[in-house]
Amino acid sequence: MSEKRSSFTSKLGFVLAAAGSAVGLGNIWRFPYLAARYGGGIFLLVYIILTLTFGFSLMAAEIAIGRKTGQSPIGAFSALGKKYAAVGYIGAVIPALILPYYSVIGGWVLKYMVGFVTGEGAAMATDGYFGSYISSPSEPVAWFIVFITVTAFIVILGVDKGIEKVSKIMMPVLIALTIFIAVYTICTMENAIEGVKYYLLPDFKKFSFKTVVAAMGQLFYSLSIAMGIMITFGSYMKKDISIEKSIHQIEIFDTGVAFLAGLMIIPAVYSFSNGVDGMNAGPGLMFITLPKIFETMPGGSIIGVVFFVMVCFAALTSSISLMETVVAVFQDRFKMDRIKATLTVLVVSVVLGLISVFGYSIWADFTLFKMQMLDFFDFLTNSLMMPICALLTCVIVGYCIKPKTIIEELEIGGKFRSKLLFKVMICAVAPVCILLILLSSFGIIKI
Numbered sequence: 393m394s395e396k397r398s399s400f401t402s403k404l405g406f407v408l409a410a411a412g413s414a415v416g417l418g419n420i421w422r423f424p425y426l427a428a429r430y431g432g433g434i435f436l437l438v439y440i441i442l443t444l445t446f447g448f449s450l451m452a453a454e455i456a457i458g459r460k461t462g463q464s465p466i467g468a469f470s471a472l473g474k475k476y477a478a479v480g481y482i483g484a485v486i487p488a489l490i491l492p493y494y495s496v497i498g499g500w501v502l503k504y505m506v507g508f509v510t511g512e513g514a515a516m517a518t519d520g521y522f523g524s525y526i527s528s529p530s531e532p533v534a535w536f537i538v539f540i541t542v543t544a545f546i547v548i549l550g551v552d553k554g555i556e557k558v559s560k561i562m563m564p565v566l567i568a569l570t571i572f573i574a575v576y577t578i579c580t581m582e583n584a585i586e587g588v589k590y591y592l593l594p595d596f597k598k599f600s601f602k603t604v605v606a607a608m609g610q611l612f613y614s615l616s617i618a619m620g621i622m623i624t625f626g627s628y629m630k631k632d633i634s635i636e637k638s639i640h641q642i643e644i645f646d647t648g649v650a651f652l653a654g655l656m657i658i659p660a661v662y663s664f665s666n667g668v669d670g671m672n673a674g675p676g677l678m679f680i681t682l683p684k685i686f687e688t689m690p691g692g693s694i695i696g697v698v699f700f701v702m703v704c705f706a707a708l709t710s711s712i713s714l715m716e717t718v719v720a721v722f723q724d725r726f727k728m729d730r731i732k733a734t735l736t737v738l739v740v741s742v743v744l745g746l747i748s749v750f751g752y753s754i755w756a757d758f759t760l761f762k763m764q765m766l767d768f769f770d771f772l773t774n775s776l777m778m779p780i781c782a783l784l785t786c787v788i789v790g791y792c793i794k795p796k797t798i799i800e801e802l803e804i805g806g807k808f809r810s811k812l813l814f815k816v817m818i819c820a821v822a823p824v825c826i827l828l829i830l831l832s833s834f835g836i837i838k839i
């Protein structure tokens with residue numbers, strides 16, 4: 393009896409831990425603006441198909457590698473074969489590059505949270521507020537540093553377990569609020585229903601290769617795959633747990649939150665901008681649309697406070713696991729103690745993050761490949777490094793250690809029903825798609 397109980401809790405624990413790291417700004421901030429930018433319904437459709445096929449297979453491979461070797465990414469890939477260690481290294485660098493710009497967005501959330509608390513909600517709803525805020529040279533720097541320092545503090549003190557408990561209450565509240573805001577906007581705003589159609593009904597004319605590239609990048613980011621994180625999670629997972637079922641739960645949770653966030657934001661932007669053409673969908677979308685919605689709601693300033701507090705928590709749980717991952721690599725590789733490793737990561741991240749912050753203000757004229765710095769870091773990790781990491785993982789699993797080895801691991805905790813899907817994805821579909829994506833990202837082929 394007690395045995396059963398403990399395995400149940402640990403299964404739930406695994407899913408919640410993985411979901412906690414998966415659900416964050418990626419779902420609430422990044423997904424809606426990408427969906428708005430890349431054709432609404434068609435993006436949603438492509439995203440869901442990719443999640444169920446490609447995301448599923450890659451996540452299964454990563455968790456199985458972790459559980460089989462019992463190590464974090466660098467060690468895990470070396471355990472599969474010395475020559476594969478490089479893949480672990482690429483994976484380990486990705487969170488280090490995400491953390492700084494993630495914390496810049498975290499700083500924006502913090503600013504909006506405090507803004508709503510201090511009654512500045514109405515000002516934040518005015519046109520141009522967000523643009524002028526991020527282009528001011530000092531304030532965004534301060535909020536970014538506060539956010540990342542808080543993250544570092546929690547990592548040093550190791551109180552993230554407490555935060556996880558809080559977030560287990562916060563998450564349901566966040567979801568309930570998101571649904572409430574979505575229903576409210578759709579019922580009260582003019583034309584919002586057209587926006588719902590734009591978001592839900594795929595328009596195949598809007599399909600382009602870019603849709604797939606963007607959806608795949610978002611998939612990696614949101615599920616935290618193709619960067620070794622799931623390998624680490626897998627290494628903590630007990631053998632008697634079904635990996636397949638756990639993945640389905642994580643996917644439903646993660647995609648569900650993203651879907652709702654889109655439903656909350658896209659119809660509203662659609663209504664504010666009188667249709668798709670006026671929609672200016674970029675990283676600022678959430679910060680521009682939501683204050684306007686709260687402004688029109690009775691009691692909106694309070695809802696605004698609650699909402700941004702929740703988002704802040706979601707962001708913090710993710711930034712903590714991002715930093716933890718980077719700190720663990722520093723500890724292992726450079727034999728540093730925990731505090732020293734955390735402080736080093738903090739300093740490096742502040743420097744890298746400042747590049748993203750200043751990219752909107754004093755260095756706004758400087759762009760790399762026509763992107764602002766924050767967009768550039770986002771592109772570098774999501775559209776280049778993660779696909780490379782995913783491609784190499786597919787090749788290693790599909791052709792070097794062979795899918796059979798991984799499937800054996802996947803079958804330990806219960807039946808693995810998607811064998812054929814897994815094999816076809818890992819050996820053929822995924823590598824070919826990713827290769828095409830990479831070639832087009834580098835401009836080698838035009839699709």
Ligand code: TRP
Pocket residue numbers: 413414415416417418419487490613614615616619621710711713714717
């Ligand atoms: N998945 C997180 C989100 O949706 C962001 C993220 C990317 C992340 N990589 C990660 C979180 C690694 C924790 C660990 O916001």
